[in-house]
Amino acid sequence: MIQYLKDNIATILISVLIFGLMAWVIIYKIRQRKNGESSCGCGCSGCPETSRCHK
Template identity: 45%
Template sequence: MAWLSGNIGTILVGLLVCGLVVLAVGKLIRDRRRGKSSCGCSCSQCPNSGICRREPPEKSNDP
């Protein structure tokens, strides 16, 4: 119990940092599922737009 009371500040800061990391990762996952870009810029102006977000190939109606 003495160790816990002596390190309570470090434990609280560690829990706070872990909580913030969990929130950040959760936001990245939600944004990814919604199709939002993580870079925050316009894909039309991005030099990596060809490799970043690939559109599915169009289906042709040819028999």
């Protein structure tokens, strides 16, 4: 088991980093949506998707 970890430490660390980053982005987007912030970054007045928006 120790030898496996030594042989694959780079892959394991990169995988943990990528999954952690993905989890952070998902949590950030969920918090934005709960707070009523726009996910696209533009104003709702000129948006063609106004009828589908959560606001």
